[in-house]
Amino acid sequence: MLQLLPGRVTVENDVVFGTTGNRDLKCDIYHPPSDGGRRPGVLIVHGGAWRSGDRSQLRYYGIQLARYDFVGVACEYRLSGEAHWPAQIHDAKAALRWMRANANKLGIDEGKICVTGNSAGAHLALMMGCDTDAFEGEGGNINVSSKCAAISAIYPPTTLRFNKNDAENSLLGAAGSDEIATKASPISYANSSFPPTILIHGNADQVVPNSESFNMYHALNKAGASVELHVFDGAPHAFDALPEFAKLCVQLMTLFFDHKVVNPRPVIVPAATGQ
Numbered sequence: 001m002l003q004l005l006p007g008r009v010t011v012e013n014d015v016v017f018g019t020t021g022n023r024d025l026k027c028d029i030y031h032p033p034s035d036g037g038r039r040p041g042v043l044i045v046h047g048g049a050w051r052s053g054d055r056s057q058l059r060y061y062g063i064q065l066a067r068y069d070f071v072g073v074a075c076e077y078r079l080s081g082e083a084h085w086p087a088q089i090h091d092a093k094a095a096l097r098w099m100r101a102n103a104n105k106l107g108i109d110e111g112k113i114c115v116t117g118n119s120a121g122a123h124l125a126l127m128m129g130c131d132t133d134a135f136e137g138e139g140g141n142i143n144v145s146s147k148c149a150a151i152s153a154i155y156p157p158t159t160l161r162f163n164k165n166d167a168e169n170s171l172l173g174a175a176g177s178d179e180i181a182t183k184a185s186p187i188s189y190a191n192s193s194f195p196p197t198i199l200i201h202g203n204a205d206q207v208v209p210n211s212e213s214f215n216m217y218h219a220l221n222k223a224g225a226s227v228e229l230h231v232f233d234g235a236p237h238a239f240d241a242l243p244e245f246a247k248l249c250v251q252l253m254t255l256f257f258d259h260k261v262v263n264p265r266p267v268i269v270p271a272a273t274g275q
Contacts, residue, residue, distance in 0.1 A: 002068045002258045007033025009066040017075060017098035018091070021083075025091055027098075028055055029106070030062035030072035038109035040262050043096050043128075043148070044074040047119030047238075049167035050088060051080045058118065060243075064250045065116075070257075071108050073099055077124070084173030085184050089135040092124045093146040101144045112261050114150045116253055119208060119237070120167075122156030126186035126216070129195045149261045150196040152253040155208050155237055158187045158216040190219035196226035196260040200249055202235025226260060 012029040019025065032039060042065050046057040055074040062072040077091035096113060103110040117125035127135065128148050160168050160181040172180055182188055197220060201213040213229055220227040230252055232239060240246040259265060 002254050002262065004067050005033045005069055009033055009063045011062070017073075018094040020078065020087075020091065020094075025076055025078075025094065026055070027073050027075040027095060028059075028062065030066040030070075030074070031107075032066045032069050032071065036069070036107070038103070038112075039069055039071050039107055040112035040114065040149075040257065041071045041073065041099050041103075041106065041108040042257075043092070043099060043113065043115045043125075044072055045077070045092055045115065045117035045121035045124045046074070047117065047121040048079070050120045050123075050171040051167060053079075053120075058121075060246055061116065061250060064247075065254065068250070068254045070114075070254075071106050073106075080167075080170040080173075084175070085171050085180065086135050088171070089124055089127045092128060093135060096128065096146045096148060097144040100146075112149050114152070114257050114261055115148045116152035116154070117156070118154045118240070120157065122153035123158070123160075123186065125151050126153050126156055126158065126197070127184070127189075129197065130186065130189040131191075131193060148195055150198075150257055152198050152200070152256065153213070153216075154200045154240065154249060155202065155205055155210075156186070156199065156212060156216070157208050158185060158212045160185045187216050187219050190216070190223045190225065192224035194220055194223065194225040194227075196256070197228075198253055198256040199227070199229045200232075200252060201229070202232045202237065202239045204234050205237045205239075207237035228256065 010031040016024045046053045065072045075095035078087045100110045115125040115128045162181045199213040201210040217229040
């Protein structure tokens with residue numbers, strides 16, 4: 001079982017993981033406190049309705065995941081004001097390919113790279129589980145796999161619709177359509193080979209209704225994929241801005257990643273000993 005490590009997490013800022021158009025794409029790397037062999041990695045994807053936010057938003061997650069012995073990589077991606085869909089998933093996949101291509105240097109076990117994201121970042125995290133070449137893009141290391149071992153999605157949009165709201169319209173752009181929205185929806189790709197997934201949501205979320213996570217849970221469960229859902233009562237969107245909830249989210253995802261990826265094992269409940 002994963003334990004918190006003593007010591008200080010080391011952070012590398014502004015590391016280039018790819019290029020697109022006329023600029024570099026950068027990430028921040030969170031290294032565990034102590035040296036060791038190959039560790040599991042986590043790609044961390046920020047939210048902001050695909051049109052705002054940056055990789056520093058989830059700094060707490062990067063630090064805490066590193067304290068649980070994960071190498072965390074918080075990536076940026078092109079926002080909808082710069083480029084429309086599918087540029088965002090192209091960039092996220094480029095970041096994961098970069099992690100795998102540089103696994104030796106980063107000290108990552110390339111077979112144990114997970115993904116976590118919040119809100120729009122959670123949508124992209126789930127899209128990382130879609131087994132299709134359509135979203136690979138043209139970033140660096142194109143011949144390296146972008147498959148992830150497991151996914152954590154915190155209050156994720158899972159069903160996009162054209163003309164649903166400004167954020168999704170801005171993401172899809174003027175060329176958007178119902179067909180493109182469906183192809184940009186994680187729920188469209190629910191199948192038995194989808195990576196193990198943990199969904200976390202609040203039942204007072206008025207930005208992304210918790211039905212988005214419930215629907216994704218039922219779709220993955222019906223398909224035979226490994227999935228679990230955690231719902232916080234009375235919690236609104238971005239509830240993990242409160243430290244006590246952020247701490248719980250980290251504990252939930254690290255427990256899940258540990259059981260499914262780091263030290264795979266079934267959940268075995270001890271036999272009852274009576275009252």
